[in-house]
Amino acid sequence: MALTREQLAMRVARELQDGYYVNLGIGIPTLVANYVPAGMAVMLQSENGLLGMGPFPTEAQVDADMINAGKQTVTAVTGASIFSSVESFAMIRGGHVDLTVLGAFEVDVHGNIASWMIPGKLVKGMGGAMDLVAGADNIIVTMTHASKNGESKLLPQCTLPLTGAACIRKVVTDLAYVEIAGGSFHLKERAPGVSVDEIVAKTAGEMTVPEVVPEMTF
Amino acid sequence: MSGFDKVVPDYATALDGLRDNMTIIAGGFGLCGIPEGCIARIKQMGTKGLTVVSNNCGVDGFGLGILLEDRQIKKMVSSYVGENALFEQQLLAGELEVELTPQGTLAEKMRAGGAGIPAFYTATGYGTPVGEGKEVREFNGRQYILEQAIRGDFAIVKGWKADRYGNVVYRHTAQNFNPMAATAGQITVVEVEEIVEPGELDPTQIHTPGIYVDRLIQGSFEKRIEQRTVRTA
Numbered sequence: 247m248a249l250t251r252e253q254l255a256m257r258v259a260r261e262l263q264d265g266y267y268v269n270l271g272i273g274i275p276t277l278v279a280n281y282v283p284a285g286m287a288v289m290l291q292s293e294n295g296l297l298g299m300g301p302f303p304t305e306a307q308v309d310a311d312m313i314n315a316g317k318q319t320v321t322a323v324t325g326a327s328i329f330s331s332v333e334s335f336a337m338i339r340g341g342h343v344d345l346t347v348l349g350a351f352e353v354d355v356h357g358n359i360a361s362w363m364i365p366g367k368l369v370k371g372m373g374g375a376m377d378l379v380a381g382a383d384n385i386i387v388t389m390t391h392a393s394k395n396g397e398s399k400l401l402p403q404c405t406l407p408l409t410g411a412a413c414i415r416k417v418v419t420d421l422a423y424v425e426i427a428g429g430s431f432h433l434k435e436r437a438p439g440v441s442v443d444e445i446v447a448k449t450a451g452e453m454t455v456p457e458v459v460p461e462m463t464f
Numbered sequence: 465m466s467g468f469d470k471v472v473p474d475y476a477t478a479l480d481g482l483r484d485n486m487t488i489i490a491g492g493f494g495l496c497g498i499p500e501g502c503i504a505r506i507k508q509m510g511t512k513g514l515t516v517v518s519n520n521c522g523v524d525g526f527g528l529g530i531l532l533e534d535r536q537i538k539k540m541v542s543s544y545v546g547e548n549a550l551f552e553q554q555l556l557a558g559e560l561e562v563e564l565t566p567q568g569t570l571a572e573k574m575r576a577g578g579a580g581i582p583a584f585y586t587a588t589g590y591g592t593p594v595g596e597g598k599e600v601r602e603f604n605g606r607q608y609i610l611e612q613a614i615r616g617d618f619a620i621v622k623g624w625k626a627d628r629y630g631n632v633v634y635r636h637t638a639q640n641f642n643p644m645a646a647t648a649g650q651i652t653v654v655e656v657e658e659i660v661e662p663g664e665l666d667p668t669q670i671h672t673p674g675i676y677v678d679r680l681i682q683g684s685f686e687k688r689i690e691q692r693t694v695r696t697a
Contacts (some may be wrong), residue, residue, distance in 0.1 A: 293568075294637050305697070310687035311687070312636045313691075317494035317690040322636075330643045339568050368552055371544035371545055372564060373544040376568075378591065380587040382585070407592060407593055410591065434685060461644055
């Protein structure tokens with residue numbers, strides 16, 4: 247069975263470490279915050295200028311001056327800090343954020359990522375995604391392995407305009423956990439009940455498959 | 465008004481000198497921390513052909529979105545736009561130009577503009593459409609593109625409190641692009657929720673020192689929320 251959105255977030259959450267500063271993108275990445283292991287402290291960075299993002303406010307706590315990068319009302323945790331956009335991106339571009347999780351349309355065997363623009367469709371913008379992928383050392387891309395039409399999103403070469411070049415090394419899809427190195431996708435784990443053959447069939451880029459591919463457990 | 469007193473009596477005075485085809489740098493992120501009064505005044509003035517540098521362009525009927533209604537904006541320099549139907553319509557009709565700029569690069573362009581730095585190298589956007597046509601240089605084995613600073617004829621900024629000398633503090637995430645915008649205007653207009661006397665704000669807590677501020681005005685703010693997300697208590 248392919249992973250649910252929640253399972254995908256749970257798998258990504260296993261990459262968290264105590265004391266990490268983490269930036270979570272919109273969509274599945276946001277769900278990762280729900281699965282921080284017990285006893286572990288992480289601080290969420292929101293690129294509009296908040297380090298230490300908390301849960302959504304109660305009705306009584308709603309404050310128009312307190313939002314996240316998705317423009318949603320949020321709270322700040324104890325020990326949070328709030329700052330300008332330039333300070334926020336100094337953290338991001340300076341490589342101070344320990345882990346960045348974001349979605350994508352495509353990744354390729356060279357670690358390129360395309361996540362912001364589909365030619366012919368209205369382009370709304372890249373927001374902070376180009377800064378995040380250029381600045382972070384440790385990035386996890388979350389996405390479905392293939393499109394609804396069955397077309398692979400793990401490619402020999404991205405076809406869409408890039409968000410960043412040669413910057414992605416880890417991808418968690420609904421079918422597998424894959425690392426990118428040496429111009430190849432390295433299959434590290436598979437979703438429960440999903441065969442290696444299915445993953446290979448749905449991976450357009452070159453894939454390196456070890457003899458044993460452990461199954462994820464939840 | 466005398467000496468360092470930056471307070472002006474009304475928005476007409478605050479935006480005096482704004483003309484067609486000028487560049488305006490605006491603070492704000494989404495609808496958070498936007499200079500509502502200045503935007504309303506620009507709408508009223510009917511100034512046209514504006515280039516507006518702002519992370520976003522408001523929504524239909526609020527924020528910078530209201531300047532689209534009479535086609536006052538010629539060009540937006542933003543990281544994320546199109547939360548409004550009117551924007552999309554004018555963009556597709558070729559009536560509006562957009563220069564999409566990565567968010568961190570946009571913030572840095574404003575900072576550099578205000579700090580007298582004409583351009584800077586960044587890895588952001590290298591190998592992407594953003595880097596096309598830009599100078600590339602290698603530092604320590606990595607490729608960087610040259611991005612140019614931005615300055616505006618006007619900067620419009622929303623603060624929380626300021627003293628009469630124009631020392632400003634921002635509230636929570638309404639800070640966002642405002643401090644950089646404040647440095648990058650030929651004329652910087654700051655509107656705040658409360659003006660206090662010099663000495664009432666702690667000098668160590670000032671976000672924008674008064675040297676950057678030309679005109680300060682007391683505003684009133686709707687503070688519309690774009691995505692109201694709540695949890696049950």
